[in-house]
Amino acid sequence: MSPTDSRASRDVPSKATLFCPDCGHQGRYDGDWIVVERYGGTHYRCPDCHAELTVRPTHTTGHPTRVMDTYWQAVDRSVRAWRGLWHRLLSP
Numbered sequence: 001m002s003p004t005d006s007r008a009s010r011d012v013p014s015k016a017t018l019f020c021p022d023c024g025h026q027g028r029y030d031g032d033w034i035v036v037e038r039y040g041g042t043h044y045r046c047p048d049c050h051a052e053l054t055v056r057p058t059h060t061t062g063h064p065t066r067v068m069d070t071y072w073q074a075v076d077r078s079v080r081a082w083r084g085l086w087h088r089l090l091s092p
Helices: 003-010 063-090
Strands: 017-019 026-028 034-038 041-045 052-057
Touching: 017 052
Parallel strands: none
Antiparallel strands: 017 026, 034 041, 041 052
């Protein structure tokens, strides 16, 4: 029996499997996940509930780039906060 056969018989997911903590969706990292490239990182979102699973940072070198990464992360957080507030105010 090969290692692949024993893993399949136990229904153990491979190490390349991502799990959504909100809805339980699972799949390979290169499967149906929503992948968004943003300045400073790659964001993985669930295709079912759109929850953010993880952010893989872009590895950059040099001090000015790190400062800009921090700036754009703050802008992104601020936009998401205002969008959430706006959505709550307009929803019935």
